[in-house]
Amino acid sequence: MTPNVEQIIRSIQQLPEPEREKVRQWLEDERTSDETGGDWQAKTGRSEKSLRWLNDNRQKYLGQWVALDADRLIASGPTAQEVYAKAKTEGVKTPFVELVTEDEPAPITGGWLS
Numbered sequence: 001m002t003p004n005v006e007q008i009i010r011s012i013q014q015l016p017e018p019e020r021e022k023v024r025q026w027l028e029d030e031r032t033s034d035e036t037g038g039d040w041q042a043k044t045g046r047s048e049k050s051l052r053w054l055n056d057n058r059q060k061y062l063g064q065w066v067a068l069d070a071d072r073l074i075a076s077g078p079t080a081q082e083v084y085a086k087a088k089t090e091g092v093k094t095p096f097v098e099l100v101t102e103d104e105p106a107p108i109t110g111g112w113l114s
Contacts (some may be wrong), residue, residue, distance in 0.1 A: 022091035025069070050096035061100040068096040 003011070012023055049070040057073075067074040067087035075086035079099055087095035 012053055018090070025091050047096060050098075054098060054100065058102075062102065063100065065097060065099050068093070068098075070096075 012020060015023070018044055022073075030050045040064050050068040053071040053073070054066070061076055064076045064078065065080045065082035065083045069087070069092045071088075071113070074090050074092060074095060075083040080099070084095060084097050
């Protein structure tokens with residue numbers, strides 16, 4: 001017997017918060033990947049939020065690697081591998097991983113240099 005939506009919702013409500021967050025992230029990923037161009041737009045929006053978070057919290061995390069999902073800090077630590085692995089265990093498909101430095105990173109633009 002296949003559960004109905006109400007049964008699924010009740011089951012999700014009984015999960016601990018980290019597990020509910022994984023469900024929320026999965027639903028968001030499904031919604032944006034179903035829309036034409038939505039996956040690209042969603043990733044762009046998450047990157048913009050991540051850059052804002054990074055700028056707002058730079059001094060607190062100087063010298064550390066951070067893993068972000070949009071404007072949500074997932075992990076911080078001494079190595080990129082450590083924070084990336086933590087983000088993956090939290091269910092984030094494509095985390096924003098960055099070494100926090102004193103200077104703001106230069107924007108990446110396409111094109112040829114003259």
